[in-house]
Amino acid sequence: MPEIPATSRRGLLFGTAAVSAGALLTACTSNEPKKTETAGNNVPAADDKPGKAVTIGFAGPQADHGWLNAINENAKSRAKKYSEVTLEITEGSNDTAAQIGQVQTLINKKVDVLVILPADGKALTQVGLQAMKAGIPVINLDRIFASPQAYRCWIGGDNYGMGLNAGNYIGEQLKDKPNAKVIELAGLDNLELTKQRTQGFDDALKNYPNIKKVARQAADFTVESGQAKMAQLLQAQSQFDALWNHDDDQGVGALRAIAQAGRKDFLMVGGAGAKSAMDAIKADNSVLKATVLYPPTMAASAIDLARALGQAKGVAGMSELEIPASITLYSAVVTKDNVAQYLPTGFS
Amino acid sequence: MTQPASPAKHDAPIPAAKPAPDKGSWQRPLGLRPDVRNLSLLGVLAVLIAVGGITKPDEFLATSNLQLVLTQASIIGVVTVGMTFVITSGGIDLSVGAIVALASVWATTLATQEYGFAGILFTAVIVGLGCGLVNGLLIAYGGMVPFIATLAMLASARGLALQITDGKTQMVTVNSVLDLGIKDAYILGIPPLVLVFAAVTVVGWLLLNRTTFGRRTVAVGGNAEAARLAGIDVRRQRLYLYLLSGLCCGIAAFMLIVLAGSGQNTNGNLYELDAIAAAIIGGTLLSGGRGTIVGSVLGVLVFTTITNIFALNNLESAVQQIAKGAIIVAAVLVQHRTLRGGEA
Numbered sequence: 001m002p003e004i005p006a007t008s009r010r011g012l013l014f015g016t017a018a019v020s021a022g023a024l025l026t027a028c029t030s031n032e033p034k035k036t037e038t039a040g041n042n043v044p045a046a047d048d049k050p051g052k053a054v055t056i057g058f059a060g061p062q063a064d065h066g067w068l069n070a071i072n073e074n075a076k077s078r079a080k081k082y083s084e085v086t087l088e089i090t091e092g093s094n095d096t097a098a099q100i101g102q103v104q105t106l107i108n109k110k111v112d113v114l115v116i117l118p119a120d121g122k123a124l125t126q127v128g129l130q131a132m133k134a135g136i137p138v139i140n141l142d143r144i145f146a147s148p149q150a151y152r153c154w155i156g157g158d159n160y161g162m163g164l165n166a167g168n169y170i171g172e173q174l175k176d177k178p179n180a181k182v183i184e185l186a187g188l189d190n191l192e193l194t195k196q197r198t199q200g201f202d203d204a205l206k207n208y209p210n211i212k213k214v215a216r217q218a219a220d221f222t223v224e225s226g227q228a229k230m231a232q233l234l235q236a237q238s239q240f241d242a243l244w245n246h247d248d249d250q251g252v253g254a255l256r257a258i259a260q261a262g263r264k265d266f267l268m269v270g271g272a273g274a275k276s277a278m279d280a281i282k283a284d285n286s287v288l289k290a291t292v293l294y295p296p297t298m299a300a301s302a303i304d305l306a307r308a309l310g311q312a313k314g315v316a317g318m319s320e321l322e323i324p325a326s327i328t329l330y331s332a333v334v335t336k337d338n339v340a341q342y343l344p345t346g347f348s
Numbered sequence: 349m350t351q352p353a354s355p356a357k358h359d360a361p362i363p364a365a366k367p368a369p370d371k372g373s374w375q376r377p378l379g380l381r382p383d384v385r386n387l388s389l390l391g392v393l394a395v396l397i398a399v400g401g402i403t404k405p406d407e408f409l410a411t412s413n414l415q416l417v418l419t420q421a422s423i424i425g426v427v428t429v430g431m432t433f434v435i436t437s438g439g440i441d442l443s444v445g446a447i448v449a450l451a452s453v454w455a456t457t458l459a460t461q462e463y464g465f466a467g468i469l470f471t472a473v474i475v476g477l478g479c480g481l482v483n484g485l486l487i488a489y490g491g492m493v494p495f496i497a498t499l500a501m502l503a504s505a506r507g508l509a510l511q512i513t514d515g516k517t518q519m520v521t522v523n524s525v526l527d528l529g530i531k532d533a534y535i536l537g538i539p540p541l542v543l544v545f546a547a548v549t550v551v552g553w554l555l556l557n558r559t560t561f562g563r564r565t566v567a568v569g570g571n572a573e574a575a576r577l578a579g580i581d582v583r584r585q586r587l588y589l590y591l592l593s594g595l596c597c598g599i600a601a602f603m604l605i606v607l608a609g610s611g612q613n614t615n616g617n618l619y620e621l622d623a624i625a626a627a628i629i630g631g632t633l634l635s636g637g638r639g640t641i642v643g644s645v646l647g648v649l650v651f652t653t654i655t656n657i658f659a660l661n662n663l664e665s666a667v668q669q670i671a672k673g674a675i676i677v678a679a680v681l682v683q684h685r686t687l688r689g690g691e692a
Binding site: 063068069189214216218220221222223229232236252256260276 | 410
């Protein structure tokens with residue numbers, strides 16, 4: 001769960017988002033959703049031949065959530081694929097001070113490259129700068145540092161795009177319905193990424209003047225909060241046509257509340273791409289009809305980039321001699337039609 | 349009764365210290381003398397209901413909404429009943445949320461689910477009791493301060509829950525458990541979870557107000573040394589109290605499994621604060637010696653009703669938190685006013 005680059009960078013990123021995502025998708029189509037294991041994406045971005053030995057330090061937040069757990073698994077299984085890569089993983093922590101200490105430990109160990117998924121991007125900026133100054137290049141994963149000087153390369157998801165794609169999908173489904181009503185079950189409101197998802201969703205709905213967002217409540221990314229907040233929303237809104245839920249983990253609870261209330265009169269779109277959500281989309285026996293991805297495979301790609309950086313290579317399939325400065329993943333909409341393709345990337 | 353010289357001592361300090369206000373209620377034939385604090389809480393609740401009824405007349409007063417409010421109050425309500433006993437005895441249990449999490453994930457592992465409904469219920473209750481036992485032994489016989497012992501339990505139970513789940517959501521596939529949360533299972537329009545909450549409340553009230561166990565709890569909280577001199581086995585009493593709190597957490601964990609259809613290591617997040625807040629608002633003294641189950645339940649209902657009204661009116665979460673804090677302060681201020689007026 002990322003933070004999009006500071007506004008000044010955002011324009012640049014979105015300007016190039018289509019280009020970079022497009023380039024990535026076409027140049028390395030084999031790269032995105034691939035069958036195999038939980039790691040999903042198993043074909044490395046950089047070339048596969050063993051090069052010189054690289055030690056990659058990895059510091060992430062506590063994996064107390066399905067998506068973050070998938071991030072760790074993706075990073076570990078990808079690092080195992082390279083015989084010359086050693087992965088030094090620190091204990092995950094949601095405490096800023098603790099995570100700063102962990103990164104400093106990795107700097108002192110003189111790892112070759114650092115991959116950092118900060119619990120709070122802005123708060124970890126200083127330690128990112130420290131690492132860069134110490135000559136250790138940093139791959140900033142997902143939640144972005146406040147300064148571009150603090151990382152060599154940023155790779156992460158597109159929260160705004162998640163909302164945008166969810167909104168446009170819902171808009172297309174409801175475009176012929178006059179006075180359509182949608183509601184939003186957001187994630188943790190004290191995370192910037194939640195605001196970005198909502199902003200994207202609202203912007204997409206502006207394309208469809210017949211649709212009005214009538215309610216929004218924030219949950220905590222947990223099943224329990226998803227159930228509780230959804231039960232309230234269902235009580236408050238006796239009739240609506242579509243629901244966007246920011247996160248598939250809390251979606252488990254939301255679907256439970258919907259079943260408990262016996263409601264079927266709307267369509268639901270999830271977010272992130274959990275396996276349980278994809279299974280439900282495939283089975284097509286609930287209100288859940290789609291989910292917008294926020295792929296945890298970005299962790300595997302971050303290891304690829306870190307390795308390429310450590311071996312001073314570019315990325316296979318791209319003409320550049322160096323790895324890119326930033327990569328934004330695409331938030332594809334998974335529906336019944338394409339779920340088979342994406343199911344292997346679903347995390348539990 | 350090993351202290352023959354104690355009558356004067358235990359007569360004086362026990363009732364005269366903190367339990368004094370309750371002494372009267374024991375002597376009444378039915379003991380149903382309305383407590384001024386509870387009356388003021390009822391007043392707060394009435395104001396909230398009026399606000400709900402005025403702002404969202406159609407939605408708020410609907411049967412389905414009352415069912416929802418009571419269901420949402422049930423789980424934290426059961427935890428709060430256990431917490432009320434612990435606080436009344438002068439203790440605190442910071443581990444309730446973590447115990448709920450651990451019990452819920454342990455009870456939803458695949459191995460446990462193989463045994464169906466009984467297996468899940470049994471595991472949840474046993475894990476709750478087990479954690480309560482550890483808390484109780486550390487505090488009563490290990491001489492640890494309750495704050496520290498239960499803080500340690502909070503950390504380790506959450507850690508264990510995370511380790512068991514590996515951060516993943518454990519889906520429940522046992523239909524007999526899932527069905528308990530569905531409308532078809534309602535008995536005379538009352539959700540089964542609400543009935544469990546009601547039963548725990550009644551048992552809790554009887555236990556605190558009508559039994560030796562309850563009197564001992566109050567005595568230990570009022571003045572532990574005096575209680576010991578009066579012949580109460582204070583350590584055993586404390587052990588029982590943390591066991592009771594653990595049991596309530598186990599029951600709550602099962603209820604949460606029914607409601608959420610899954611076990612997750614994030615379950616029961618911040619229950620400790622909600623339960624303590626509800627008990628304190630209800631009139632239970634944080635320093636011990638006075639506890640009221642009715643007050644605690646009213647405290648839980650006030651919180652749940654506030655949340656419900658906020659959601660019905662589609663308030664932003666930031667505004668919700670600010671307003672919740674303000675209402676807690678207001679409720680306690682009103683209580684203190686009423687109390688001073690009532691006792692003067």
